[in-house]
Amino acid sequence: EDQVTQSPEALRLQEGESSSLNCSYTVxxxxxxxxxxxxxxxxxxFLFTLYSAGEEKEKERLKATxxxxxxxxxxxxxxxxxxxxxxxxVLGGSNYKLTFGKGTLLTVNP
Amino acid sequence: xxxxxxxxxxxxRKEGQNVTLSCEQNLxxxxxxxxxxxxxxxxxLIxxxxxxxxxxxxxxxxxxxxxxEKKESFPLTVTSAQKNPTAFYLCAxxxxxxxxxxxxxxxxxxx
Numbered sequence: 001e002d003q004v005t006q007s008p009e010a011l012r013l014q015e016g017e018s019s020s021l022n023c024s025y026t027v028x029x030x031x032x033x034x035x036x037x038x039x040x041x042x043x044x045x046f047l048f049t050l051y052s053a054g055e056e057k058e059k060e061r062l063k064a065t066x067x068x069x070x071x072x073x074x075x076x077x078x079x080x081x082x083x084x085x086x087x088x089x090v091l092g093g094s095n096y097k098l099t100f101g102k103g104t105l106l107t108v109n110p
Numbered sequence: 111x112x113x114x115x116x117x118x119x120x121x122x123r124k125e126g127q128n129v130t131l132s133c134e135q136n137l138x139x140x141x142x143x144x145x146x147x148x149x150x151x152x153x154x155l156i157x158x159x160x161x162x163x164x165x166x167x168x169x170x171x172x173x174x175x176x177x178x179e180k181k182e183s184f185p186l187t188v189t190s191a192q193k194n195p196t197a198f199y200l201c202a203x204x205x206x207x208x209x210x211x212x213x214x215x216x217x218x219x220x221x
Contacts, residue, residue: 004152034209043114043200044153087152096141096160096207097168101185102152 002027002092006101013078013108021073021104027092033071034098035064044087047073055057078108116201116213121193122189122221131216133184133201141206142157142184145170147198147215156199159184160206188218196220 005024013019025033032051036044048057050066057064061082063074073086085105089098113136123129135142141160145153155168159178173192176183184203188195198220202210 009150029209031211036212041215041217043116043214044210046209046211049209064221067191088155091207097143097155097158098210100145100153102150 002099004006004088004090004101005098006086006088006104008104009102010105011107013075013106015079015108015110016077018074018076020075021086021106023073023088023089023101024069025088026069027070027090027099029092031091033066033087034091035071035073036089038085038087038103047086047106050053075106078106079110080108081109082106083108112175112182114158114201114203114211114213116199116216118216119215120167121218124216124221126190128189129218131188131199131201131218133186133213134182134183135184135201135203135211136182137153137203137211138181139202139203139205139211140181141204142178143204143210144168144176144184145200147200156186163186 004024007022035047037099038044048064061076065072085103087103089100119130143158144156157176159165175187198215201213204210
């Protein structure tokens, strides 16, 4: 069974203080690893898809990387508007359904 | 605008009552999904459908039912058999095997 573990559960940063979120996974045949951002009371918003180890993608202050066992979401010089829950999910095997982690709640203080 | 529409945004259920959550998409996606989200928890899959007139149980299907009579629509019924229905419900759609697009969610509470 596919499993996704995200750490830390919560992270509090000062504005401008860079850090990373971790997503560890076990999956039978990775078809894709997905990062989403979720604001309170709203649906998740897609950020990135990574398909193979060594792949990296960037969007503004966010950069996602992938190894064979984990993915990192690096946040450079965060701003208060980056505060949200960040969700990681994997798509594996042949059943075409995503397995999500519990998320990391990021708070960026001004 | 293309997207996924969930309604209502807030829903209240009385004990013993069945309630239905609506989900409509105009993205022409074959696959649709229902997830449940509890505070501090990840998204848990209730049901999914990869084609019209076919659907599969997810990890927590007990107490729920769905139908997929049209490509655009995937309603979820929370039955009286679901004893702990209070949660945030999310509908999503996708091209099979690709990223999910989510609706804005329905918050279900018990009166």
